[in-house]
Amino acid sequence: MSDVEWAYVAPLLPPAPKDGRREKHDRRDIVDAILYVTHNGIVWRALPADFPPWKTVYGFFDRWKKKGVVIRVHDGLRDEVRQAEGRAAQPTAGVIDSQSVKGAQTVTLPTRGYDAGKKVNGRKRFIVVDTLGLLLGVLVLPASRQDRDGARQLLLDHYFTTPSCRHVFADGGFAGKFVDWASRTLKTTIEIVRKKESQKGFEPLPKRWVVERTLAWLTAHRRLARDYERNPASSAAFIYWALIQTMARRLARGTPVARWTPRTTTDSKTPSRFRTGSQIGVQAAVRRSVRGRCGGRRGGSSAVRSGSPARIWMVR
Numbered sequence: 001m002s003d004v005e006w007a008y009v010a011p012l013l014p015p016a017p018k019d020g021r022r023e024k025h026d027r028r029d030i031v032d033a034i035l036y037v038t039h040n041g042i043v044w045r046a047l048p049a050d051f052p053p054w055k056t057v058y059g060f061f062d063r064w065k066k067k068g069v070v071i072r073v074h075d076g077l078r079d080e081v082r083q084a085e086g087r088a089a090q091p092t093a094g095v096i097d098s099q100s101v102k103g104a105q106t107v108t109l110p111t112r113g114y115d116a117g118k119k120v121n122g123r124k125r126f127i128v129v130d131t132l133g134l135l136l137g138v139l140v141l142p143a144s145r146q147d148r149d150g151a152r153q154l155l156l157d158h159y160f161t162t163p164s165c166r167h168v169f170a171d172g173g174f175a176g177k178f179v180d181w182a183s184r185t186l187k188t189t190i191e192i193v194r195k196k197e198s199q200k201g202f203e204p205l206p207k208r209w210v211v212e213r214t215l216a217w218l219t220a221h222r223r224l225a226r227d228y229e230r231n232p233a234s235s236a237a238f239i240y241w242a243l244i245q246t247m248a249r250r251l252a253r254g255t256p257v258a259r260w261t262p263r264t265t266t267d268s269k270t271p272s273r274f275r276t277g278s279q280i281g282v283q284a285a286v287r288r289s290v291r292g293r294c295g296g297r298r299g300g301s302s303a304v305r306s307g308s309p310a311r312i313w314m315v316r
Contacts, residue, residue: 001032001245004252009244012076014069025052033057038241041222065237074240077247078134084251090164091130095211096151097171099125099218100143102226111232113144123227123235125218126154128168133210133217135243136162140232148178159186169193169207218242 001009006028013031016023033051037044044054051057064070079089100115103122114121126139126147139154151174158165167189168182179190193208204212218224221242229235 001028001035001248002252005248006031008077008080008248008251009073012073014067025056030057030060034061034241035245038223038238038245039221041225041228061237065233070237070240070244074135074244074247077244077251081134081247081250082130082132084254085132087132090162091136092164093167093169094128094130094136094158094162094165095169095208096126096128096154096174097208097211097215098147098150098173099127099215101125101219101224103143104226104228106228106230108230111142111230113142115143118143123232124150125215125235125239126150127211127214127239128154128158128165129211129214130165131207131210133214134247135214135239136165138236138239140227140235140239147173148176151178152181155182155186155188159188167191171205171208214243217246 009031010027013027016027029052033047033054034057036042036051037047037057044058047054047057082089082091100118100120101122101124102120103112107122112122113124115124120143122143124141124143124145126141128136128138130136137154137158139150139157141150141153151170155168166187169191170193172192172194174190175192179192182188182190191207193205195205196203218239221238223238224235224242227235229238
């Protein structure tokens with residue numbers, strides 16, 4: 001975490017307690033170690049020696065998870081990102097979706113299930129995001145839980161934590177009685193965004209694509225590529241830490257990451273991201289040189305004699 005990123009995170013952490021022994025390790029090193037585990041997916045005992053001891057890092061992770069510190073830090077950064085984008089701190093619309101991920105052997109049997117639709121044995125993550133893709137709420141349940149059932153519990157928590165958000169977009173998996181229940185009980189409008197009848201292959205759907213991008217942000221962190229946690233609350237905490245890192249970088253940079261676009265080229269057959277003009281010339285010169293050393297043979301496999309400066313194998 002850079003100095004600019006730490007300047008956004010540090011004020012949101014609770015102050016060090018005045019009673020008892022003073023903290024031996026710097027808070028920034030603790031946060032860096034937690035983010036290292038989140039991004040690289042290592043076990044706690046495999047933390048490099050440059051970080052504080054793994055027991056100390058895990059102690060802070062567990063303590064901040066139980067006291068809700070990680071949620072407060074996340075929500076504070078989310079409000080700053082929204083204000084930097086010219087939005088109000090509290091959103092008025094959101095998008096809900098679920099993601100089934102495989103569970104490792106460390107996932108206990110009572111907290112895992114089998115998603116017959118996606119054929120995944122593990123857990124299911126239910127998330128609600130705003131129209132910028134920033135997380136508003138998360139709930140981790142067994143993968144066997146139906147979307148409509150899991151969404152009820154998540155929206156009930158979302159009703160109290162974000163009272164200004166009363167319009168939620170969802171996919172067809174949340175249609176049915178869940179829409180009527182949300183309108184009657186939570187006074188929340190659920191708008192179902194369905195695929196086009198003529199759609200073939202992947203196509204971003206209006207309003208819904210932001211939540212798919214958020215799920216991609218999460219799975220870019222190896223700790224979240226599958227579920228390794230015994231406690232579902234730890235899985236939710238790692239999701240918050242992954243987005244804390246994402247939002248801190250976004251605030252430090254000032255703008256979102258620009259989408260990569262291929263460079264223009266005059267050769268329409270060969271994309272420039274694979275070969276450039278200079279690379280083509282170098283490759284042709286190497287082939288001519290190798291054919292000369294190998295006696296002009298073009299087919300089969302041949303090698304330069306052992307006395308040559310380098311061994312070059314040609315396979316047609």
